Amino acid sequence: MTAEGRIARDRRRFADIVRGHIKKDLRQYVTGSELIGRKGRQLVSIPVPRIELPRLRHGKNGQGQGQGEGQPGGDGQASEGQGNAAAGGEPGQHLLEVELTLEEMAAILGEELELPNIQPRGNARMEVTSRRYTSVSRRGPRSLRHMRRTLKESLKRQISSGTYDPLDPRLVPTADDLRYRASKDVVRPDHAAMILYMMDVSGSMGREQKEIVRLVSFWIDTWLRSQYRSLETRYMVHDAAAKEVDHDTFYRLRESGGTKISSAYALAAELVEAQFPPEEWNVYLFHFSDGDNWSGRDTEKCLGLLRDQLLPSANMFCYGQVKSAYGSGQFMKDLSGALGDDPRVISCEILDRDGILPAIKTFLGKGL
Amino acid sequence: MAAPGQDLLDLQLAVEERARAAGLDVPEIVYEVVDHRQLNEIAAYGGFPVRYPHWRFGMEYDRLIKAHAYGLQRIYELVVNTRPVVAYLLRQNAPVEQKLVMAHVCGHADFFVHNAWFAHTDPNMMDVLASHGARIRALADEHGFEVVEDFIDRVLSIDNLVDPGAMARAAGRPGNAPPLERGASERDVMGHLLLHAPLDDWQHEVLAVLRDEAYYFLPQMLTKIMNEGWASFWHSRLMTSSLLRDAEVVDYADQHSGAMGGEGQMNPYKLGIELFRSIERAHGGELRPLFDARRIHNDLTFVDQVMDPDFCRRHHLGHTPEECAAAKDGLLEQLTNGGQPVIRLLGGGAGDDLELEHCWSGHELKLDHAEQTLRHLGAFWVRPVRLHTRLEGRAVLLTCHDGLVSREYGEMLDEPDARTSGAA
Numbered sequence: 001m002t003a004e005g006r007i008a009r010d011r012r013r014f015a016d017i018v019r020g021h022i023k024k025d026l027r028q029y030v031t032g033s034e035l036i037g038r039k040g041r042q043l044v045s046i047p048v049p050r051i052e053l054p055r056l057r058h059g060k061n062g063q064g065q066g067q068g069e070g071q072p073g074g075d076g077q078a079s080e081g082q083g084n085a086a087a088g089g090e091p092g093q094h095l096l097e098v099e100l101t102l103e104e105m106a107a108i109l110g111e112e113l114e115l116p117n118i119q120p121r122g123n124a125r126m127e128v129t130s131r132r133y134t135s136v137s138r139r140g141p142r143s144l145r146h147m148r149r150t151l152k153e154s155l156k157r158q159i160s161s162g163t164y165d166p167l168d169p170r171l172v173p174t175a176d177d178l179r180y181r182a183s184k185d186v187v188r189p190d191h192a193a194m195i196l197y198m199m200d201v202s203g204s205m206g207r208e209q210k211e212i213v214r215l216v217s218f219w220i221d222t223w224l225r226s227q228y229r230s231l232e233t234r235y236m237v238h239d240a241a242a243k244e245v246d247h248d249t250f251y252r253l254r255e256s257g258g259t260k261i262s263s264a265y266a267l268a269a270e271l272v273e274a275q276f277p278p279e280e281w282n283v284y285l286f287h288f289s290d291g292d293n294w295s296g297r298d299t300e301k302c303l304g305l306l307r308d309q310l311l312p313s314a315n316m317f318c319y320g321q322v323k324s325a326y327g328s329g330q331f332m333k334d335l336s337g338a339l340g341d342d343p344r345v346i347s348c349e350i351l352d353r354d355g356i357l358p359a360i361k362t363f364l365g366k367g368l
Numbered sequence: 369m370a371a372p373g374q375d376l377l378d379l380q381l382a383v384e385e386r387a388r389a390a391g392l393d394v395p396e397i398v399y400e401v402v403d404h405r406q407l408n409e410i411a412a413y414g415g416f417p418v419r420y421p422h423w424r425f426g427m428e429y430d431r432l433i434k435a436h437a438y439g440l441q442r443i444y445e446l447v448v449n450t451r452p453v454v455a456y457l458l459r460q461n462a463p464v465e466q467k468l469v470m471a472h473v474c475g476h477a478d479f480f481v482h483n484a485w486f487a488h489t490d491p492n493m494m495d496v497l498a499s500h501g502a503r504i505r506a507l508a509d510e511h512g513f514e515v516v517e518d519f520i521d522r523v524l525s526i527d528n529l530v531d532p533g534a535m536a537r538a539a540g541r542p543g544n545a546p547p548l549e550r551g552a553s554e555r556d557v558m559g560h561l562l563l564h565a566p567l568d569d570w571q572h573e574v575l576a577v578l579r580d581e582a583y584y585f586l587p588q589m590l591t592k593i594m595n596e597g598w599a600s601f602w603h604s605r606l607m608t609s610s611l612l613r614d615a616e617v618v619d620y621a622d623q624h625s626g627a628m629g630g631e632g633q634m635n636p637y638k639l640g641i642e643l644f645r646s647i648e649r650a651h652g653g654e655l656r657p658l659f660d661a662r663r664i665h666n667d668l669t670f671v672d673q674v675m676d677p678d679f680c681r682r683h684h685l686g687h688t689p690e691e692c693a694a695a696k697d698g699l700l701e702q703l704t705n706g707g708q709p710v711i712r713l714l715g716g717g718a719g720d721d722l723e724l725e726h727c728w729s730g731h732e733l734k735l736d737h738a739e740q741t742l743r744h745l746g747a748f749w750v751r752p753v754r755l756h757t758r759l760e761g762r763a764v765l766l767t768c769h770d771g772l773v774s775r776e777y778g779e780m781l782d783e784p785d786a787r788t789s790g791a792a
Contacts (some may be wrong), residue, residue, distance in 0.1 A: 006413075006417060006419075006421070006425075007409040007412060007413075007417075007425065007426065007429050009421060009426075010412075010421055010422060010423055010424075010425040010426035010429070011426035011429055011430060012426070013421070013422075013423040013426055013517075014423040014424070014426035014427045014430065015426070017423055053424070053521060053524050053525045054525045054736075054737040054738075054740035054741045054744070055525050055526075055528055055737055055741055056526075056528065056529070056708075056709050056711055056726070056733055056737065056738055056741050056755075057528075057708065057709060057733065057734050057737055058707075058708075058709055058731040058732070058733065058734065059732070059733070059734025059735075059737065060732070060734070061732055061734065061735045061759065099434075147622055148618055148619060148622040151618045151621070151622070152618050155618065
């Protein structure tokens with residue numbers, strides 16, 4: 001076997017041990033609120049038992065260590081604060097924190113739910129910019145000073161001005177000699193995607209319903225971000241009227257009023273038409289509500305908007321119906337009845353937090 | 369991985385010619401040209417891409433590529449103690465960097481050949497490790513991958529329980545570990561388990577293989593400062609006296625200072641090169657005493673002998689005599705037994721309980737690790753395993769019986785005497 005083959009196998013084994021542990025607790029990570037709000041490249045510390053090999057070694061012990069057997073503890077505690085607490089209180093249990101990026105978490109999620117890789121539609125392209133430190137500049141912060149180039153400049157200057165003495169080759173850089181590493185923006189093409197999350201914030205949607213929506217949206221967001229480099233996320237809330245809001249408002253706002261779902265779909269149609277033409281964008285629409293609409297007439301209007309305006313521009317329309325104490329759940333029945341045969345329409349009922357993983361699988365399982 | 373091109377071979381010839389003329393004993397060196405990814409792979413295996421399968425190599429590789437990606441760590445050189453010596457060159461290095469690495473490698477190679485603490489290491493280690501790998505793979509096929517992996521995990525948690533003082537006994541024999549015909553020494557817990565623990569044949573074989581590897585890698589831990597110091601002393605001397613071309617001086621100075629800078633007194637490159645230079649200064653530039661030092665010392669004895677108040681003041685480790693003494697004591701403590709606690713066998717023939725003592729040096733054992741390690745020892749030994757140590761100023765006896773660890777506190781002890789027994 002080649003060295004490459006060996007390291008690939010040992011990495012896989014290591015990854016399996018880590019992943020096995022994470023998968024075991026995936027439900028807790030996905031249905032707990034600790035990871036919400038983190039970005040794709042950010043590292044998440046996951047405590048993994050067993051990976052650190054115990055040894056007789058020197059080390060500090062906390063005062064008054066507990067007696068007895070360590071229980072496998074700290075499972076599923078992904079936040080930094082809680083991870084530390086587990087390390088202090090449980091002798092006999094070795095928790096090595098393995099650092100994963102959210103992207104890697106998303107990959108594990110994808111693997112566990114058997115999500116397909118999403119195929120970008122058409123030739124939709126946009127450009128992404130990344131920063132590379134490949135050039136040299138005369139100005140910059142001290143931390144980016146390029147010592148080698150600076151000394152070379154200094155040497156050139158001293159030789160040309162005749163002050164260089166080979167027997168005492170001392171280089172004293174002046175302000176003019178200083179050189180710094182500088183960044184260049186590198187532009188390359190990429191597929192573009194936009195996700196629009198729409199949420200019913202009418203009086204019947206309670207705190208738990210919003211939290212469930214927040215969790216489903218977060219993991220969908222994380223998964224899609226692992227598939228598309230440039231991802232545009234928009235948020236919209238509605239009761240009897242719809243408005244576009246920012247991320248924070250989306251998750252906090254609580255209105256109370258009637259519900260006209262058509263207001264959201266009309267605004268969505270406007271937004272997509274104005275800013276996200278389907279030739280350039282992969283468009284994903286998500287709508288969460290408790291299924292209570294104002295009237296049958298408004299539902300008719302919704303179905304019309306979907307059929308004529310939204311679906312032709314979208315890769316996918318997902319409707320998640322969160323169970324609430326007051327919702328009738330009628331909207332999902334009407335939606336399935338009218339558009340259930342359209343492969344771009346996916347609907348799913350989410351009863352409680354246990355429904356989050358199945359909902360993600362239902363929504364993203366097709367890879368449209 | 370590729371053989372070096374003609375330009376690198378010419379460079380190698382020129383560097384080694386200078387090194388030999390300067391008095392280094394350079395054995396045959398084989399260079400391989402690799403990219404970063406390959407170098408990280410080889411480094412993850414401790415220099416040998418032929419070892420037995422284990423997840424920790426994968427974990428180490430992940431750590432190395434992450435450190436590389438975030439710019440935290442970059443491996444420049446990797447040299448392996450075998451005959452011929454094998455060393456790796458990064459493909460993208462500039463010629464002046466390759467020259468620097470080659471001069472540095474000449475220093476390491478001379479050190480491997482002449483330092484007394486390496487005398488027992490098997491010159492055919494590439495083959496030895498390959499055959500270890502093949503044996504363990506075969507055992508895993510026969511007994512189940514996870515069963516063997518679990519056993520290896522347990523052995524790895526005791527592979528620091530070996531005897532640096534017994535290394536010389538293996539010299540001139542195949543393999544690296546001291547022979548066991550006349551029993552294991554009191555520090556050689558791995559050897560003692562091989563002789564007396566009730567193990568299955570395959571477990572015995574795995575333990576023997578890992579003990580042999582532990583003894584091979586041990587001298588590298590005990591001579592880190594000397595080994596890097598010696599290699600740095602020679603690359604600096606060879607480069608600045610003859611190998612550098614004018615146009616390369618600034619680049620070289622940048623790289624050299626990069627390697628010497630950083631984490632203060634415990635950068636082994638910096639500390640080592642300054643200790644050798646201090647001997648050179650003390651003898652008016654004569655090199656013979658340096659060659660003698662590289663032959664007989666390990667880091668502990670080297671620092672003990674060479675670091676004097678003058679050295680401490682010169683390198684700002686301390687200024688008053690008390691500060692100098694404290695800086696030296698602190699360093700010696702870190703270097704004793706490679707920084708590992710000294711563990712000694714008190715008793716335990718076949719059928720007895722196994723009894724171990726932690727020789728007190730002023731530092732407690734990390735308790736959760738100690739208890740888990742004791743459980744692993746208990747799994748090998750089957751009968752109860754005891755470890756005498758200290759916690760919070762009191763004598764403590766840890767006992768592992770049937771996988772459960774209990775703790776008995778004894779009398780309050782006097783203020784710990786930091787330097788008692790068992791220095792390597």
